[in-house]
Amino acid sequence: MSFTIAVGSTNPAKTTAARTICERAFPGCTVATVDVPSGVPEQPIGPGQTSTGARNRARAALAAVPGARMGMGLEGxxxxxxxxxxxxxxxxxxxxxxxxxxVCFPLPPAVVARVLRGEELSRVMDEVTGRTESKKQQGAVGILTNGLFTRAEMWQGPLACALMPFLHPELYPAPVAG
Incomplete structure (x- = not known):
C-alpha cells in the first residue's frame, strides 16, 4: 500500500508516534511531516480549542503535501x-x-495556575523541572510518570483509534466527523 500521510507537526514526540502507527497500519506508506499552524492559541485551553487545533493541523497538512491521501493533526x-x-x-x-x-490526567496545581494564566505548558514544565525542550522528548506525561509513559507513547493510542474508520470503511460507511 503506497500512499502518503501528511502529519501536521515536526515535533519528534508527535512524528515518532505518527510514523510508528502509520507504518504498522499501512505498511509501505510514506509519512511526510510538515510544520503547519493550528489556528488556536499556542496553549489551547479546553476541548474546543484543542479539537479545533487538531482539525486545523490535519487539514493544513493534507493541503501542504501534494498527493497526500490523509492528513493528521495532533493537538495537546x-x-x-x-x-x-x-x-x-x-x-x-x-x-x-x-x-x-x-489520555486525560491532572497536572500539578502550581503548573495549572500558570498555564491557565496564559503560559505555555512545556515552558512551565521546563522551568519547574529544570529541563529544556521537554515537549520534544518525554513531555509532561513522561516527566510526571518518571518515564513510565512518554509523550510519543501517549499519542499512539489516539492515533490508532483515529484510524479505525479508515481501516474498516465497511463498518464506518458514512464520513465520520467527531
Missing part, C-alpha cells in the same frame, strides 16, 4: 479543571474525517 491542551488533554484528527482527501481523544 489543558482543560479548565487543570487536566492535560490530547486530541487527534485524521482527514482523508475524499472528505472522511475522524477525531479521537487520548
Amino acid at each position: 491542551g489543558v482543560d479548565e479543571e487543570g487536566n492535560l488533554i490530547n486530541c487527534v484528527a485524521v482527514v482523508e482527501a475524499g472528505g472522511r474525517e475522524n477525531l479521537t481523544w487520548g
